[in-house]
Amino acid sequence: MSKPLTLIELDSVDLEIDGKQLLRGVSLQSDAQRIAVMGRNGSGKTTLARVMAGLQVPNGGAVRIAGVDVARDRRGALGAVGILFQNPDHQIIFPTVGEELAFGLKQMGLGKAEVADRVSQTLEGFGKASWLDAAIHQLSQGQKQLVCLMAILAMGPKVIILDEPFAGLDIPTSMHLERALSKLETALVHITHDPQTILSYDHAIWIEAGKVEMQGSAGEVASAFEMAMRKLGERDDFADLSG
Ligand SMILES: Nc1ncnc2c1ncn2[C@@H]1O[C@H](COP(=O)(O)OP(=O)(O)OP(=O)(O)O)[C@@H](O)[C@H]1O
Numbered sequence: 001m002s003k004p005l006t007l008i009e010l011d012s013v014d015l016e017i018d019g020k021q022l023l024r025g026v027s028l029q030s031d032a033q034r035i036a037v038m039g040r041n042g043s044g045k046t047t048l049a050r051v052m053a054g055l056q057v058p059n060g061g062a063v064r065i066a067g068v069d070v071a072r073d074r075r076g077a078l079g080a081v082g083i084l085f086q087n088p089d090h091q092i093i094f095p096t097v098g099e100e101l102a103f104g105l106k107q108m109g110l111g112k113a114e115v116a117d118r119v120s121q122t123l124e125g126f127g128k129a130s131w132l133d134a135a136i137h138q139l140s141q142g143q144k145q146l147v148c149l150m151a152i153l154a155m156g157p158k159v160i161i162l163d164e165p166f167a168g169l170d171i172p173t174s175m176h177l178e179r180a181l182s183k184l185e186t187a188l189v190h191i192t193h194d195p196q197t198i199l200s201y202d203h204a205i206w207i208e209a210g211k212v213e214m215q216g217s218a219g220e221v222a223s224a225f226e227m228a229m230r231k232l233g234e235r236d237d238f239a240d241l242s243g
Pocket residue numbers: 017018020022039040041042043044045046047048242243
């Protein structure tokens with residue numbers, strides 16, 4: 001019998017850009033449904049997220065999401081992993097909601113009819129069928145973030161990476177988005193500075209200067225991270241800023 005696929009597999013991932021070592025030997029093997037990635041500013045969280053999504057090819061090591069080598073198999077990666085960034089304006093490229101949702105599906109090589117079906121099913125799933133021809137520039141930031149999430153979900157990924165998507169949203173909008181995400185059966189990898197938001201997660205990883213400082217249960221990692229950050233914060237010194 002063949003071995004079941006591990007959902008997220010990072011094996012000694014190294015990344016160097018312009019002589020700067022951004023990731024060093026990062027490994028993670030997990031089937032967890034909710035994974036947190038914590039770390040201070042400039043520690044390499046977004047870089048790691050981009051590598052996991054296949055947007056950045058590592059110099060060493062391997063990344064497989066649901067068995068797909070995301071750096072080499074770009075079409076396969078679209079159906080395996082999606083990434084939601086902090087600013088939806090950096091993600092959206094089309095003028096209407098329908099076109100934005102259709103784009104990734106076309107990239108996956110789906111035919112016209114299937115693209116149209118998946119777009120309408122996704123919109124209906126969120127009670128937003130009326131948004132099909134809506135102009136994206138007229139939507140609020142929270143609504144744009146929902147468009148980005150729907151565009152990812154339409155592709156049916158096994159893993160969604162959240163790179164601080166709540167940072168620009170007000171409290172009610174964050175709560176709406178959080179509710180939408182909490183209902184998903186898709187595995188989530190959530191990058192956050194806030195240890196309190198991830199206490200119920202299955203696994204956490206703490207990145208420091210591009211390396212794994214600690215990983216394990218969310219409660220243990222969150223409290224060690226918070227304690228270390230408070231210690232650093234109590235120092236009246238900007239000289240030690242990472243990055
Ligand atoms: N394309 C790039 N070329 C060179 N350096 C980069 C590149 N992308 C990121 N860096 C550097 O890599 C380091 C890690 O950046 P990254 O954005 O991954 O950190 P982060 O943990 O997500 O930070 P923050 O919490 O502030 O968003 C920083 O020093 C950054 O300047």
